[in-house]
Amino acid sequence: MCAPPPPPSKQALLFQCVGCGAFHLQRLGRAAATGGRVKYSAACGPPIHPECEHCGQRHQLGGPLWAEPLHDLDFVGRILDSVTAAPSRFRTSERIRGVLSVVTEELPDVPLYHTLDQLSSTIHCNTPSLLQLRSAILHAGFRVSLSHACKNAVKTDAPASVLWDIMRCWEKECPVKRERLSETSPAFRILSVEPRLQADFTIREDANPSSRQRGLKRFQANPEANWGPRPRARPGAQGVPTPPEERRRLRQNKRKDPGEDAAHRADRLKVFPCKRFKEGTCELGEHCCYSHGPPTPTSTAAAPQDPEGTPKQSPPRPASPAGPGGD
Ligand SMILES: [Zn+2]
Ligand SMILES: [Zn+2]
Incomplete structure (x- = not known):
């Protein structure tokens, strides 16, 4: 019997491509077991080339972020049991059940996710349905789940190369006009490569997560338009702040025209x-x-009292009594 290898560092740096969103994690340190003792050492990297292998763009660095499982599934399961047993105990029971059910379906070992819209907007094609994309990933032999953090999330252990192959196959069904794409754009670079796998978008039964089939309240919608944090209070502002939609109406056409030339x-x-x-x-x-x-x-x-851009000639004086020609 051999012991499982010791876990590497639990935090990781993130390299994310600015063109296509493909991401790679770089653990901060590594651990090696030698003769019953664990030795920690610095990690080797980076895990990527300077240019993205899919689209040729550069990477942004993020993190460090937590790269281990996000949820204590035992704890989540116990809460789900108790909320299900006494649904009237909390007014938000429905939401608790919805969010925690998505949490239990989430791939525990995949910390980050793609979104459906990001995948299709990168190559400027129309968007497959969530079920079609999830089915294609499952047909290709990988795991897929939602994330409780986002409605269009695609969490998967499939590498970005597989996702882009799937999107290339999707694009073939409703092709994007190549002449509209710049030759250096991520879309052009990705679409100029032939897919190595034949994606199958036939809907699979297991592509539809149980929380979705059961119609649970999973992603809370805002209770009203413009809901959320308001701008900070400013000194001098009086009374009740103007609601954003009213302020937007008041400020319409008030912006100075930047296109006005001197003449x-x-x-x-x-x-x-x-x-x-x-x-x-x-x-x-x-x-x-x-x-x-x-x-x-x-x-x-x-004339305006103090027109902008005019040099000040003299301090403003009180208005003199109207002379000839005055108002
Ligand atoms: Zn890229
Ligand atoms: Zn003058």
Whole structure:
């Protein structure tokens, strides 16, 4: 009988491709049993090439993160039993049962997941149903599960190369126009390789998780639109904060047009008579952005008090009594 190898470090660094999302874990340390004693040493790495083998892009580094099982399944099972035995004990019993049932179905040894949308949007194809993708992974001989953390999660022990082969086969059923893809895009690089496996999207009975078949309340929807944390309170803000949808309506079209060029802006401001010229204090002469001519019937509007971008000429004074031509 030989003892199981000692576990490596429980935390890992994450290398994730910025192009296609493929990820690799790098355990921080390793352990080796020698003569009844466990010896810990530094890990060797990195586990990947600088460029992603699927799409040629670079990797981002994340972590360290917990790379061992997330849940104590014995504890989860006991809670499920007690909630099922006394469903009226908690008002959220339904949700507890839903979330914990997904937890019990989750692959315990796979810490991270892909999402359905991420896989299809990377190659710009339409999205297979969750059951079709899960069936294809099972047909290819790998395990698959949901994650309690995300509705579209695909947790699997299949390597990214298998997932991309499955997506390549899916793309063949409704092809993506290649001429629309840049030759350096992840989609182009992935789709220019022929799949090595023939994916089978026939729906399998075991592709539908039991929690889904039983219609449990698994992923809580927000109770209303714009639900969640609000912007922080700001000094000077008074009373009840404006709800986001109202604020959005109020701010519509208020943003300054960044496309306005200098000539256009000068034309727009030239219709306003120059207040300082009227007072005899404007020193800008013909460079002034406001009109120094006699007020015309269409330009009776006063110039903005402190127009942005205009150099300050003198400190603002109290408005003088209206002279000729004034309002
Ligand atoms: Zn990649
Ligand atoms: Zn002026």
